[in-house]
Amino acid sequence: MSGRGFIQDRLVPVGSILLVILAVWYVAAYSMNAPFQRDFDRRAGETRTSVEFLMKTMSQPKPTMPAPHQVAENLWKNTLTVKPWSKRSLVYHAWITLSATLLGFAMGTALGVAIAIGIVYIPALDRSFLPWIITSQTIPILAIAPMIIVLLSAIGVTGLLPKALISTYLSFFPVAVGMVKGLRSPDVLHLDLMRTYSVTKMQMLWKLRIPASVPFFFTSMKVAIAASLIGAIVGELPTGAVAGIGSKLLAGSYYSQTVDIFAALIAGSVVAILLVTAVDVVGRIVNARMGARNP
Amino acid sequence: MSVFRPNWQALLSLLATLYSLTALPFTAGMSPASSLMVVGLLIAGAVLSMLRQGFAVETAVLTLASFGAAAMLMSGLSDAFGTATQGYFAALAAAWLLGWRLVTVLSGDGSRGNQSSTVSVIVPALFGIWVLILWECIVRGAGVPFVLLPPPSAIGLRIATSTSILAADFRQTVLKAVLFGYVVGSLTGFLVAILADRFRFFAHGLLPIGNMVSALPMIGIAPIMVIWFGFDWQSKAAVVIVMTFFPMLVNTLAGLAASGDMERDLMRTYGASHWQVLLKLRLQAAMPFIFNALKINSTLALIGAIVAEFFGTPIVGMGFRISTEVGRMNLDMVWAEIALAAIVGSLFYGALALLERAVTFWHPSYRR
Numbered sequence A: 001m002s003g004r005g006f007i008q009d010r011l012v013p014v015g016s017i018l019l020v021i022l023a024v025w026y027v028a029a030y031s032m033n034a035p036f037q038r039d040f041d042r043r044a045g046e047t048r049t050s051v052e053f054l055m056k057t058m059s060q061p062k063p064t065m066p067a068p069h070q071v072a073e074n075l076w077k078n079t080l081t082v083k084p085w086s087k088r089s090l091v092y093h094a095w096i097t098l099s100a101t102l103l104g105f106a107m108g109t110a111l112g113v114a115i116a117i118g119i120v121y122i123p124a125l126d127r128s129f130l131p132w133i134i135t136s137q138t139i140p141i142l143a144i145a146p147m148i149i150v151l152l153s154a155i156g157v158t159g160l161l162p163k164a165l166i167s168t169y170l171s172f173f174p175v176a177v178g179m180v181k182g183l184r185s186p187d188v189l190h191l192d193l194m195r196t197y198s199v200t201k202m203q204m205l206w207k208l209r210i211p212a213s214v215p216f217f218f219t220s221m222k223v224a225i226a227a228s229l230i231g232a233i234v235g236e237l238p239t240g241a242v243a244g245i246g247s248k249l250l251a252g253s254y255y256s257q258t259v260d261i262f263a264a265l266i267a268g269s270v271v272a273i274l275l276v277t278a279v280d281v282v283g284r285i286v287n288a289r290m291g292a293r294n295p
Numbered sequence B: 001m002s003v004f005r006p007n008w009q010a011l012l013s014l015l016a017t018l019y020s021l022t023a024l025p026f027t028a029g030m031s032p033a034s035s036l037m038v039v040g041l042l043i044a045g046a047v048l049s050m051l052r053q054g055f056a057v058e059t060a061v062l063t064l065a066s067f068g069a070a071a072m073l074m075s076g077l078s079d080a081f082g083t084a085t086q087g088y089f090a091a092l093a094a095a096w097l098l099g100w101r102l103v104t105v106l107s108g109d110g111s112r113g114n115q116s117s118t119v120s121v122i123v124p125a126l127f128g129i130w131v132l133i134l135w136e137c138i139v140r141g142a143g144v145p146f147v148l149l150p151p152p153s154a155i156g157l158r159i160a161t162s163t164s165i166l167a168a169d170f171r172q173t174v175l176k177a178v179l180f181g182y183v184v185g186s187l188t189g190f191l192v193a194i195l196a197d198r199f200r201f202f203a204h205g206l207l208p209i210g211n212m213v214s215a216l217p218m219i220g221i222a223p224i225m226v227i228w229f230g231f232d233w234q235s236k237a238a239v240v241i242v243m244t245f246f247p248m249l250v251n252t253l254a255g256l257a258a259s260g261d262m263e264r265d266l267m268r269t270y271g272a273s274h275w276q277v278l279l280k281l282r283l284q285a286a287m288p289f290i291f292n293a294l295k296i297n298s299t300l301a302l303i304g305a306i307v308a309e310f311f312g313t314p315i316v317g318m319g320f321r322i323s324t325e326v327g328r329m330n331l332d333m334v335w336a337e338i339a340l341a342a343i344v345g346s347l348f349y350g351a352l353a354l355l356e357r358a359v360t361f362w363h364p365s366y367r368r
Helices: A003-044 A050-057 A068-080 A090-121 A123-136 A141-154 A160-183 A188-196 A201-239 A245-254 A258-289 B008-020 B032-049 B055-075 B086-107 B117-142 B152-161 B163-198 B200-214 B218-229 B233-256 B261-269 B274-311 B318-327 B331-359
Strands: none
Touching (some): A003 A068, A141 A201, A201 A245, A258 B218, B055 B086, B152 B163, B163 B274, B163 B331, B200 B233, B233 B274, B274 B318, B318 B331
């Protein structure tokens, strides 16, 4: 993609839509905060000019809809002006969530790959288990996450692991489904060629099926890592607001601190974007090294 | 050709059965004689299944032995909560191994050609039944406390006795929040995609943003929506709308780009207008993508509505029931709600899959 094409096809449209979103956000902040401010001023018996009134709607301490600059200010204050390991820092909370996400993602990926290999090699598993994997994802696991956390803490499992288990449950599915597809992706000619070499099942797995599945692996890992972040965040909701982005959301909702909620949401989004980008970059490098076209 | 045809499931099953003889009787509620009957049934099943015989006889023998033994083991647990010996679990494992053998026999060699529709229903069903049997026997046999994990029978009983509560929660969460949010969210996503597609500038701008937003933890907007729209179902529907909008937008945009150049050129030679090409070619080609989004959204919608209820709700709804009953340690009620959610989710997904098959019958993935 040439530089000019990139600017015309990507930067300008994306930038202008982001600007529109920002403008709509400001208008929404004004119109949603105005009723409260009007009421507040009437009680206080103050009359303001319209400019003053506008400024006031943008700087309420607990606005219905925080203005973008309030969120930015809160983010700035909670990431750069406090020590990263203090409890007020969003970096600290993001790190707590991130560690659970990564642990859950690692376990989920391993489980997903193991299940996929089992399904590809054992016909009975293919027939009996695959339909239930799909059904397992119609159970709203996020809905029972609080119960799982409470139960695990009742039998003495606390800390990182319960949250990571929720992430595992959410992330194994895309990996398992993607890997089944990937391990079955070598075409019949290649499989037959390997058979004429009289390879063992293990050699077939290592030398043909796994290399063929690598592009599928990274595509499904991108979905899986986003899912495990969501799992970790929801897993933090019932821990009684101790630490993590989820607990920040919960605390914000208890005290109607909308600015805090928005800041936590943006922190979570930044983590999500970083994680997905990291997987994407690693995937591109590995695919390029293995000589595969990027899907 | 030998009469014997050993297989590892039956051999292991024999070993486990022999081991179970070391701890008779199995539970406080079982006499030694009835325990020995279980053992006899298992040994007979394992040995008979290793003889070379027809498919029908083998499946009949395995079904009888595995489920017969499982039924006797389960009935042995009545009034004997938590008294199962090691022998009990060995016998249970033996019965399960015979069940596995049955599934293996039914699935055949795994080649896709001989897949009959009854087998593809029966085999997963057997798996589900065995999960329930093992859950029931292990929880009640080992005496797992009720507050940790209730047995399936207790959950079934709870579902049967509290249908009115479940129906009220279903109405509040599914019929109001999920359905409304799902329809509105998917429809807006679809319409915005059609509009964005008309003006390429928007499509170029929206696609990367939509892709990014789809990876974000959108569930986090739940507390904000509860603050904005109050405790009732409207706030949950709002969460569902936001969560379902972006997958639909991204998938529809991708789908609209899926039709081939040749087909589009053909439409152009017919002198078709933009809307004609859209309606007659590109929307048809986009259908697999749109159904993909609808399927993703069906699970997202349920999750969004239930999780949003954790942040504030009237005293009805599936999420509300789950969070309060966990607090009161009524785990059977919680599991009843989970079962309800899973059934609703599966039916929703299944209905979409059937509809997809009817609409996109031309797609290569349905070719036989």
